[in-house]
Amino acid sequence: MSWRTGARLLGLLLTGVAGSPGAAAAYEPRINYMLQCMGCHTPDGSGEPGRVPSVKATLVPLAKSADGRRFLVQVPGAAQSTLSDAELAQLLNWMIQNLSAAKPAHFTRFTAAEVASSRRTPLVEVRATRERLLRTVVSGPMPGPSGSGPPARGSVGPDR
Numbered sequence: 001m002s003w004r005t006g007a008r009l010l011g012l013l014l015t016g017v018a019g020s021p022g023a024a025a026a027y028e029p030r031i032n033y034m035l036q037c038m039g040c041h042t043p044d045g046s047g048e049p050g051r052v053p054s055v056k057a058t059l060v061p062l063a064k065s066a067d068g069r070r071f072l073v074q075v076p077g078a079a080q081s082t083l084s085d086a087e088l089a090q091l092l093n094w095m096i097q098n099l100s101a102a103k104p105a106h107f108t109r110f111t112a113a114e115v116a117s118s119r120r121t122p123l124v125e126v127r128a129t130r131e132r133l134l135r136t137v138v139s140g141p142m143p144g145p146s147g148s149g150p151p152a153r154g155s156v157g158p159d160r
């Protein structure tokens with residue numbers, strides 16, 4: 001091949017490398033959620049009564065306290081996923097923004113560093129920790145837009 005063709009090919013290759021967002025960004029958060037979390041948490045985060053709790057009203061209040069933030073990272077489904085720390089941070093931010101019943105006007109975004117600092121510490125007593133946090137972090141009854149809050153605990157009925 002001529003040097004021209006060679007140069008053009010090299011240029012294409014370099015453009016390809018520079019244009020790709022980097023190996024770490026394998027999938028965007030929405031796709032990671034679909035692949036790794038949605039099976040349990042359902043597309044809109046409402047979960048499955050009696051098995052997987054709804055995260056629609058819990059993510060925002062939990063993300064406001066240090067203990068709550070550690071819990072969000074350490075909960076088995078999150079901590080033990082195959083995602084990198086950076087991907088998990090992005091996914092948690094995506095969940096807070098997209099699955100919360102009341103969209104947060106502002107929240108402190110998770111970073112890879114924050115995820116790394118708590119992820120490796122296993123969470124013992126997951127259920128008990130969740131209950132305690134939700135009692136203290138979410139003061140009063142579970143929040144939700146008036147009248148359209150999450151279904152009561154243990155309620156049965158169609159998923160949505």
Ligand code: HEC
Pocket residue numbers: 033036037038039040041051052053054055058059071072073075076077078081091092126127130
């Ligand atoms: C096998 C089912 C299952 C899968 C898969 C799963 N989770 Fe969960 N998740 C749960 C359950 C159940 C809870 C409630 C706490 C507990 O008992 O572990 C929960 C709680 C959470 C919480 C805390 C919020 C709250 O209100 O308790 C977060 C954050 C979370 N999951 C994120 C994820 C992410 C991110 C993924 C995917 C990478 C994921 N989960 C995959 C079952 C699952």
